[in-house]
Structures are given as C-alpha cells and as structure tokens.
Amino acid sequence: MPVFSRFLRYFMAVAQxxxxxxxxxxxxxxxxxxxxxxxxxxKILGTQLFERLPSGLRLTTAGELLLxxxxxxxxxxxxxxxxxxxxxxxxxxxxxxxxxxxxxxGFLPTLLGKLRQTHPGIMVSVHVRKSHDMGELLVxxxxxxALMFNPGHMRELTVRTHKEIPLGFVCLPSHEIAEMTxxxxxxxxxxxxxxxxxxxxxxxxxxxxxxxxxxxxxxxxKADNIQMIKSMVLEGAGxxxxxxxxAYDEVQKGQLAFTPITNRKLPPLTLALCVDRSRQxxxxxxxxxxxxxxxxxxxx
Amino acid sequence: MPVFSRFLRYFMAVAQxxxxxxxxxxxxxxxxxxxxxxxxxxKILGTQLFERLPSGLRLTTAGELLLxxxxxxxxxxxxxxxxxxxxxxxxxxxxxxxxxxxxxxGFLPTLLGKLRQTHPGIMVSVHVRKSHDMGELLVxxxxxxALMFNPGHMRELTVRTHKEIPLGFVCLPSHEIAEMTxxxxxxxxxxxxxxxxxxxxxxxxxxxxxxxxxxxxxxxxKADNIQMIKSMVLEGAGxxxxxxxxAYDEVQKGQLAFTPITNRKLPPLTLALCVDRSRQxxxxxxxxxxxxxxxxxxxx
DNA sequence: ATGGTGCGTTCGCAAAAAGAGAGCAAAAGC
DNA sequence: GCTTTTGCTCTCTTTTTGCGAACGCACCAT
Numbered sequence: 070m071p072v073f074s075r076f077l078r079y080f081m082a083v084a085q086x087x088x089x090x091x092x093x094x095x096x097x098x099x100x101x102x103x104x105x106x107x108x109x110x111x112k113i114l115g116t117q118l119f120e121r122l123p124s125g126l127r128l129t130t131a132g133e134l135l136l137x138x139x140x141x142x143x144x145x146x147x148x149x150x151x152x153x154x155x156x157x158x159x160x161x162x163x164x165x166x167x168x169x170x171x172x173x174x175g176f177l178p179t180l181l182g183k184l185r186q187t188h189p190g191i192m193v194s195v196h197v198r199k200s201h202d203m204g205e206l207l208v209x210x211x212x213x214x215a216l217m218f219n220p221g222h223m224r225e226l227t228v229r230t231h232k233e234i235p236l237g238f239v240c241l242p243s244h245e246i247a248e249m250t251x252x253x254x255x256x257x258x259x260x261x262x263x264x265x266x267x268x269x270x271x272x273x274x275x276x277x278x279x280x281x282x283x284x285x286x287x288x289x290x291k292a293d294n295i296q297m298i299k300s301m302v303l304e305g306a307g308x309x310x311x312x313x314x315x316a317y318d319e320v321q322k323g324q325l326a327f328t329p330i331t332n333r334k335l336p337p338l339t340l341a342l343c344v345d346r347s348r349q350x351x352x353x354x355x356x357x358x359x360x361x362x363x364x365x366x367x368x369x
Numbered sequence: 370m371p372v373f374s375r376f377l378r379y380f381m382a383v384a385q386x387x388x389x390x391x392x393x394x395x396x397x398x399x400x401x402x403x404x405x406x407x408x409x410x411x412k413i414l415g416t417q418l419f420e421r422l423p424s425g426l427r428l429t430t431a432g433e434l435l436l437x438x439x440x441x442x443x444x445x446x447x448x449x450x451x452x453x454x455x456x457x458x459x460x461x462x463x464x465x466x467x468x469x470x471x472x473x474x475g476f477l478p479t480l481l482g483k484l485r486q487t488h489p490g491i492m493v494s495v496h497v498r499k500s501h502d503m504g505e506l507l508v509x510x511x512x513x514x515a516l517m518f519n520p521g522h523m524r525e526l527t528v529r530t531h532k533e534i535p536l537g538f539v540c541l542p543s544h545e546i547a548e549m550t551x552x553x554x555x556x557x558x559x560x561x562x563x564x565x566x567x568x569x570x571x572x573x574x575x576x577x578x579x580x581x582x583x584x585x586x587x588x589x590x591k592a593d594n595i596q597m598i599k600s601m602v603l604e605g606a607g608x609x610x611x612x613x614x615x616a617y618d619e620v621q622k623g624q625l626a627f628t629p630i631t632n633r634k635l636p637p638l639t640l641a642l643c644v645d646r647s648r649q650x651x652x653x654x655x656x657x658x659x660x661x662x663x664x665x666x667x668x669x
Numbered sequence: 670a671t672g673g674t675g676c677g678t679t680c681g682c683a684a685a686a687a688g689a690g691a692g693c694a695a696a697a698g699c
Numbered sequence: 700g701c702t703t704t705t706g707c708t709c710t711c712t713t714t715t716t717g718c719g720a721a722c723g724c725a726c727c728a729t
Contacts, residue, residue, distance in 0.1 A: 375716080398716095398717070398718095399716095399717055399718050399719070400718095401717075401718070401719080401720095402716060402717050402718075405716080405717090406716090422725095423724070423725040423726060424725090424726085
C-alpha cells in the first residue's frame with residue numbers, strides 16, 4: 070500500500086469529485102468501501118467532513134481544512150520522491166512501455182523527445198500493441214507500464230492515472246465548427262462526416278451515440294485508419310469525428326481544429342496508465358510516469 | 370484506522386528507537402509485522418530507508434528526509450486536530466480519567482489546574498484506582514482514558530503515549546548525592562536508605578536490582594506510603610528511593626533533590642496513557658490527552 | 670572455541686480489515 | 700408518475716495484518 074492511509078486517499082478523491090460514486094469510478098474501488106472509510110475517518114477525527122446533500126457530498130469547513138493539509142502533504146510526498154530519485158542518481162535506467170497505435174503520433178513522442186534532452190541516460194523501449202494484449206504482457210513483466218484505452222478492470226492491474234479523452238469534430242480551422250467551443254452531436258447530420266470504421270475503438274461510441282440520439286449522421290466516408298481520416302479532413306473532404314488525442318499534433322500545429330461533442334449519453338473514452346500492482350517500478354519508470362501524469366494534468 | 374498509514378507510523382517509531390524490536394515494544398505490535406511494513410515501504414519508495422547494522426537500524430539520508438517530512442506531517446495533523454476542535458467549539462465537555470494513587474500529587478493536579486484557567490467549560494472527573502482495575506473500567510466505558518504504570522498488554526486497550534519514569538535517590542538539596550547528575554545503585558550501600566515496601570509498585574524493581582547487583586542496601590526504614598517516605602527524607606532521616614514522578618513537586622519547589630539511578634539491569638518503570646481501542650474519544654478527552662502528551666514531551 | 674544475547678528477517682497460520690455487489694430509502698430531474 | 704442518482708447498509712469473499720516461533724548473523728564474555 071501507498072504511503073498515505075486509505076482514508077486520506079479516498080477522502081481526497083471524494084472531496085475532488087463531490088461524490089462517492091464518482092470517486093469510486095476513479096479509484097476502481099467499490100463505493101461501499103469508500104463510504105466506510107469516510108465514515109470511519111469522520112469518527113476518528115470527531116468531525117463531520119462532508120455535508121450530505123441529495124446530489125452528493127460537499128466539504129464542510131473542517132473538511133476543507135483537512136483537504137488543504139492533504140494537498141500539501143501530497144505535494145510534499147511528490148517532492149520527496151523526486152529528491153529520493155535524485156539522491157539515488159537518476160542518470161541511467163531503462164523502461165519498457167506499452168502503447169496503442171493511436172499514440173505513435175502526438176504528445177507521447179514529443180514528451181519522450183524532451184525526455185531525451187533532459188535525461189539522456191534513460192533508455193525507453195516502446196512496444197506498440199493492441200489494448201487487449203497489454204494486460205497479459207504487463208502481468209508477465211515484459212513491460213513496466215501501459216497506456217491503454219478503456220481498460221477493462223483486471224484484478225492484477227492498477228490504474229495509476231486516467232484521463233477522459235474528449236470526442237469531437239475535427240475540421241479545417243477555416244470551417245465554421247472551428248469557431249465553437251463545444252458542439253452538439255446533431256451537427257453530424259448537417260455536415261458531410263468522415264467517421265471511423267471498425268476495428269477502430271472510436272467506432273463503438275459513435276455507433277452508440279447515433280442509436281441513442283436518433284441523429285442520422287451524414288456520412289460521406291468511413292476509414293479504419295486515423296491518419297486516413299485526418300488526411301481527408303485536411304483535403305477538405307468533410308468533418309471528422311475523432312478523439313482529441315488523435316488530432317493532438319495537427320491541432321497543435323494549427324492545421325486542424327477540434328471541437329468537443331457535449332452529450333451525456335456519450336460513453337466516456339478514457340486513457341489509462343496501468344501498472345502491475347505487484348510489481349515494483351524502476352526509478353526510471355517512475356520518473357517517466359510522473360512526467361506523463363504532469364502532462365495530463367497540464368495539457369488537458 | 371488512524372489518519373496516517375501503518376507504514377508511516379511504524380517507520381517513525383523505528384526511526385526514533387533505531388530498532389524494530391524497541392519500536393515493537395512501544396507500539397505493542399509484533400516485530401515481524403513492523404519489519405514487513407518497513408520492507409514494503411522501502412520497496413514502494415524504491416529506496417533503502419535504513420542501513421542494517423548488527424546493533425539495529427540507522428537511518429540513511431533518504432530515511433532522514435522522509436523522517437523530517439513525517440515529523441512535519443505529524444505536527445500538521447496535531448495542529449489541524451486542535452483547529453477542528455476549536456471549530457467545533459471546545460467550550461464544554463466532560464472527561465472521566467483513571468489515575469493511580471501516585472499521581473494525586475505532582476504534575477497532574479498542576480496540569481488540571483492550569484486547564485481550569487484556560488478551558489473553564491471542561492469538567493474533569495478523576496477516579497483514583499488500582500492499576501489492575503483500570504483496564505476493566507476502561508473497557509466498560511466508565512472512563513475515557515487511564516494513566517497507569519507498567520500496563521500489562523490487554524487486547525482491548527491501546528497505549529497512546531508512554532514515558533519511562535526514572536528511578537532514583539531522593540535526598541535533601543544539601544546532601545552530597547544532590548550534586549550528582551546520575552548515580553550508581555551501589556551508593557545505596559553507603560548511605561542510610563528509606564525504601565518502599567509492598568504493596569507499592571516500586572518495591573519490586575528495587576528488590577530485583579538488589580538481587581541482580583548483590584548490593585546490600587543500608588535500609589534504615591521502610592514504608593508502604595510514598596508521602597511517608599518523602600516526609601522522612603525531609604526530616605533528614607535518610608535517602609529515599611523513589612521514581613521521579615513521586616518526588617516531582619517537592620523537587621520543583623526545591624525542597625528535595627532527585628538523582629536518577631543508572632543501571633542497565635533496572636527494570637523500566639513506564640507510565641502509560643491507555644485508551645479503549647474501540648472507543649471514540651470525546652473532544653474534551655482528546656484535548657486533555659494532547660495536553661498530557663505535551664507535558665511528557667517537554668518536562669521529561 | 671563456545672555458548673549467550675540481541676538483532677533483522679522469514680514462514681505458516683489465524684484474525685482483522687477492506688473490497689465487492691446487491692439492495693435500501695430519499696431526493697432530484699424529467 | 701417515472702427514472703436516475705445519491706449515500707448508506709448488509710452479507711460474503713478476498714486481502715491485509717498480526718502473531719509467534721524459528722533462522723542466520725554479528726557481537727561479547729567466558
């Protein structure tokens with residue numbers, strides 16, 4: 070178990086989300102267990118930490134006091150961890166990481182490139198695999214961690230970080246959708262659309278959305294390759310539906326625009342950083358993981 | 370479970386004592402369990418926290434880094450707890466405490482007296498009992514906590530704080546022993562001694578010491594009452610053997626002098642603050658406990 | 670050399686704590 | 700009126716933790 074107690078970890082998650090069930094989703098821990106920890110913690114501290122509203126939990130002033138302390142302690146711990154790493158000498162080391170094909174372009178190469186500059190001694194071996202193969206490789210110890218989409222919860226794996234990846238319309242910067250900060254899905258009926266086809270993971274949520282909303286998507290093209298879709302959008306063939314991650318580097322370069330779709334029926338697409346729960350991470354692996362976590366926290 | 374993780378709590382105890390077995394004694398937790406937590410913690414942090422010497426454990430620089438953070442976190446938590454108490458309004462409340470006869474004079478009345486000044490709303494009910502009755506009363510919920518000497522370990526009880534009470538010679542300030550900062554037990558053969566008799570708890574360790582060292586104590590008087598012993602010493606009848614606690618207030622007033630006995634055969638006399646482990650303490654009780662802990666930390 | 674002591678650590682087993690999952694009542698949104 | 704969402708409770712299973720005995724090692728006095 071981690072350095073801090075279960076209670077503190079659960080408390081922070083609950084405080085952040087304002088809901089036990091949301092925290093449960095993030096932590097991959099049953100809501101009942103979290104509830105028990107929170108209740109027990111309040112008993113120990115002798116104070117209500119949350120006020121119970123029908124819509125969820127809100128921090129009391131006592132709770133906020135604790136939360137700020139928690140935050141400080143967490144930062145302390147992070148700082149301490151990097152101090153320890155430096156102490157140990159983070160000059161060399163190697164890591165094996167698993168990523169899906171979708172990440173072969175975009176933020177990851179950029180991040181690893183920067184890493185080469187700052188820490189030239191670290192050797193990173195990148196293995197591109199299908200998501201459903203990663204779990205086994207991780208458990209067998211062939212890699213230190215994996216970035217995977219919508220990981221089905223495996224008992225041996227732990228999700229260290231995860232990030233909701235917004236789904237949205239991808240178009241040329243000159244297109245009128247590019248002006249919007251968010252868009253409803255019904256726009257898909259009004260513009261020529263280029264949508265992902267199986268076996269791309271994105272095919273499923275779009276299908277769900279189409280069925281749930283009853284919107285008839287004005288499909289002008291389908292492709293089972295992300296790059297192909299982007300290329301067609303770049304050629305002015307239509308508007309694509311992709312995740313933010315897929316379009317990340319073209320958006321950064323100003324070649325394409327991304328507008329997230331807002332729809333509560335939309336099944337969330339999450340990118341998770343998974344590790345084998347029984348494996349102790351190498352210093353290099355831990356370092357890269359924190360770099361990725363920082364990126365997630367800043368960029369999105 | 371307490372706010373901080375087992376690992377942190379055990380780590381601090383081990384770091385303080387420089388030995389797992391010592392920490393085991395303090396925490397009343399098997400050494401093997403502590404060892405496992407420390408090992409696991411080192412694995413998680415990816416760093417040796419201690420260097421293993423044949424004589425015990427010594428902190429590495431990494432360990433010291435962690436320890437200082439731990440100390441800060443602990444202080445934070447204490448401060449936060451009193452903040453929460455103030456928030457809740459520590460205007461009123463009541464506590465039932467159990468003490469042995471030996472504490473009816475000395476630091477405790479002084480401390481409770483000061484408490485009346487600063488927190489007049491708190492009502493303290495003091496119950497003087499024999500040590501071996503306290504456990505049952507505590508478990509039955511008749512009191513919030515107890516101060517007891519050498520508590521035999523009971524499963525339902527937890528030792529929140531404990532302090533080694535030095536045993537030593539008590540004499541008039543003009544006596545030559547009063548000049549020494551510490552004294553060997555063999556001095557007991559050279560001066561007229563006034564020693565405790567059963568059923569006083571002090572009778573046992575002195576007997577043990579006499580047997581172990583082979584020193585023939587020059588006993589001129591025995592008494593089964595602490596006050597009687599002190600009175601005789603004040604009358605110049607001889608030198609007493611008592612615990613520091615017994616002589617505390619006369620020493621503070623300058624009427625008597627105390628010189629601790631240094632002997633590694635001396636069975637430690639410990640004063641422990643015990644609570645029922647399943648009971649949640651009232652705000653008032655918690656407050657008084659921290660006051661006592663502070664006193665222990667400062668005064669001794 | 671030789672037992673004795675104190676140390677950290679390992680192992681098997683039992684007890685305690687935590688997690689999972691179904692289900693509850695209450696309140697909000699539709 | 701209905702579904703959905705909320706925190707919370709209950710029971711069952713899994714995981715973690717504690718305990719106590721043993722082991723290997725280094726030291727120390729005999």
